[in-house]
Amino acid sequence: MSVISVEHLSKEYQIAKKEKGLRGAVKNLFVARKTIVRAVNDISFSIEKGEIVGFIGPNGAGKSTTVKMMSGILTPSSGHVYVNGTDPQKERIKVVQDLGVVFGQRTQLNWDLRMGESFEMLKHIYRIDSGLYEENMAMMNEILGINEFLDTPARQLSLGQRMRGDLVAAMLHSPSVLFLDEPTIGLDVDGKYAIRKFIKEMNRKKQTTIILTTHDLGDIQELCERLIIINHGIIMEDGPLEELIDRIAPYKNLVVEYFDENAVEHEKAIILSHVGNMVTYRFQKADLTAAQLIHDISAQMRIKDVTIEEAKIDDIIRIAYGGKENGEKE
Amino acid sequence: MLAYRFDVFASIVFQCIVMFATSFFWKALYSNSDTVMGVGVQEMLTYTIISALMSIFLTTKVEDRVIESVRQGSVAMDMMKPINLFGIYFAEDLGYLTSLLFQNAIPIIVIGSLFITIPRPASWYHFLAFLGSFLMSFFINWFLSAIFAMWAFSILNMNPLVQAKRHIIRLLSGSIVPIWFFPSWLAKILNCLPFVYIYQLPLDLYIGKGTPASMLPRLAIQFAWLMILAAAFAILQKRVLRKVMVQGG
Numbered sequence: 001m002s003v004i005s006v007e008h009l010s011k012e013y014q015i016a017k018k019e020k021g022l023r024g025a026v027k028n029l030f031v032a033r034k035t036i037v038r039a040v041n042d043i044s045f046s047i048e049k050g051e052i053v054g055f056i057g058p059n060g061a062g063k064s065t066t067v068k069m070m071s072g073i074l075t076p077s078s079g080h081v082y083v084n085g086t087d088p089q090k091e092r093i094k095v096v097q098d099l100g101v102v103f104g105q106r107t108q109l110n111w112d113l114r115m116g117e118s119f120e121m122l123k124h125i126y127r128i129d130s131g132l133y134e135e136n137m138a139m140m141n142e143i144l145g146i147n148e149f150l151d152t153p154a155r156q157l158s159l160g161q162r163m164r165g166d167l168v169a170a171m172l173h174s175p176s177v178l179f180l181d182e183p184t185i186g187l188d189v190d191g192k193y194a195i196r197k198f199i200k201e202m203n204r205k206k207q208t209t210i211i212l213t214t215h216d217l218g219d220i221q222e223l224c225e226r227l228i229i230i231n232h233g234i235i236m237e238d239g240p241l242e243e244l245i246d247r248i249a250p251y252k253n254l255v256v257e258y259f260d261e262n263a264v265e266h267e268k269a270i271i272l273s274h275v276g277n278m279v280t281y282r283f284q285k286a287d288l289t290a291a292q293l294i295h296d297i298s299a300q301m302r303i304k305d306v307t308i309e310e311a312k313i314d315d316i317i318r319i320a321y322g323g324k325e326n327g328e329k330e
Numbered sequence: 331m332l333a334y335r336f337d338v339f340a341s342i343v344f345q346c347i348v349m350f351a352t353s354f355f356w357k358a359l360y361s362n363s364d365t366v367m368g369v370g371v372q373e374m375l376t377y378t379i380i381s382a383l384m385s386i387f388l389t390t391k392v393e394d395r396v397i398e399s400v401r402q403g404s405v406a407m408d409m410m411k412p413i414n415l416f417g418i419y420f421a422e423d424l425g426y427l428t429s430l431l432f433q434n435a436i437p438i439i440v441i442g443s444l445f446i447t448i449p450r451p452a453s454w455y456h457f458l459a460f461l462g463s464f465l466m467s468f469f470i471n472w473f474l475s476a477i478f479a480m481w482a483f484s485i486l487n488m489n490p491l492v493q494a495k496r497h498i499i500r501l502l503s504g505s506i507v508p509i510w511f512f513p514s515w516l517a518k519i520l521n522c523l524p525f526v527y528i529y530q531l532p533l534d535l536y537i538g539k540g541t542p543a544s545m546l547p548r549l550a551i552q553f554a555w556l557m558i559l560a561a562a563f564a565i566l567q568k569r570v571l572r573k574v575m576v577q578g579g
Contacts, residue, residue: 068406071409071410072409073405073406073409073410075572092409092571093412093413093414094412096409096410096411096412097412099410101407101410103406103407106402106403106404106406106407107407108407108410125411125412125413126412
């Protein structure tokens with residue numbers, strides 16, 4: 001059985017349309033014109049136990065809305081969500097008992113309490129057994145090093161410390177599902193590294209199913225075994241990153257530097273550009289390997305240098321968003 | 331919250347000012363006569379101190395809490411906890427009251443006893459009746475606040491309404507001026523509304539105004555209001571939780 005299944009989920013918002021200026025403001029006071037916006041439009045997918053799924057899409061694509069519906073905070077306009085077989089709309093408390101959540105832009109640590117006290121409070125709220133609590137705290141401290149600032153009130157923590165604290169808070173009760181909404185937003189290199197390591201460790205040690213939304217390519221490449229790309233409220237792509245690359249960019253570029261301006265042609269590669277001594281070939285990965293191409297060319301003419309270019313991840317993602325079709329480097 | 335020391339002192343000073351101003355007002359009024367409407371100056375001063383004390387325990391944070399968390403969208407974090415949403419707010423209010431007990435209530439009793447009068451109840455029976463009635467008024471007040479707070483889920487700027495409600499309660503509940511000083515037609519109307527059962531009734535019991543026979547029907551009305559508000563709270567809560575909206579994200 002899948003840990004999460006989403007069936008034909010939709011969410012509509014009513015947004016008051018405001019006209020500009022004083023006239024608009026007064027008018028809006030009496031007749032509010034409302035427009036309906038479909039944030040999420042009939043999406044379906046399912047996630048199995050132990051998967052790390054990247055939920056990606058541009059700003060305003062409907063990612064957060066979907067995550068909020070999966071955790072029972074928002075009521076869908078239509079469709080169903082099941083988390084561990086339970087509908088969070090009907091049994092929110094049962095669902096969230098086995099759910100951890102980190103919203104990168106919000107915190108669940110109490111602003112005025114020492115961070116350790118916030119954890120103690122969560123221990124009581126989730127009725128975490130003392131043994132398990134100690135064990136989890138020790139294990140998470142090992143990866144995130146939170147013991148140093150356990151006595152600092154949340155309002156005095158740096159963003160990186162706060163985010164680590166929030167991750168611990170979300171995993172204290174050993175939930176089987178973890179939602180991370182932009183967990184590395186605004187963090188420095190160290191912070192990102194620690195958090196990615198934490199996510200991988202939790203997934204490996206506890207078989208935690210992790211769903212994360214992110215705009216960070218590093219997160220996507222390092223963490224996500226599977227990507228669900230969403231834009232305009234619909235799913236554009238669903239599958240592993242490699243598969244996506246193979247489909248959107250099934251080619252590689254080979255840049256060859258010759259000793260003079262003459263270039264060799266190859267039947268399975270097209271020449272994208274030819275400037276001076278530099279020639280860029282494009283070949284389909286399925287037809288040809290880079291090694292074969294270099295071999296064939298160098299058999300005919302001496303080569304000074306070669307560079308293999310792969311399609312850039314951000315270009316691929318941009319194409320997957322349904323944006324610019326000619327996103328690749330010229 | 332001991333984190334904000336200035337806040338604590340400021341609120342004690344503010345409450346003392348209100349208490350002293352009201353007590354001077356009563357002293358001036360009573361300078362010509364011993365009793366007004368069957369109540370002496372001692373009772374009236376006791377009334378003032380106990381009213382100030384009650385106002386501390388009737389401070390609720392639930393409206394501000396909901397307004398803030400709806401505006402900032404942090405209600406999402408509250409919804410992620412495996413507990414009833416309003417249960418969280420009630421627990422927070424209780425925690426807040428515990429801190430107020432030490433920070434404000436004890437100083438107010440001490441200052442009031444030293445400089446105004448020692449607020450003695452009419453008798454032990456009156457004191458017990460007061461406690462029982464005050465417990466009910468605490469919940470009436472909390473349910474009223476919670477019901478108001480629920481509006482914050484559909485009306486984004488609730489602050490003016492909440493302020494208006496607070497002032498209406500202060501004025502119409504007898505917390506500053508007892509309603510027996512109001513014109514009788516107004517007093518009759520007020521006796522049908524829940525507000526007087528927040529301050530006036532427990533205060534009457536404390537100073538021993540009225541006979542047991544006249545108090546029992548009023549206690550019954552208080553209990554009825556408690557039940558009505560509790561039921562309204564329970565029904566509205568279900569509806570509100572079903573259509574929570576989260577700002578932003």
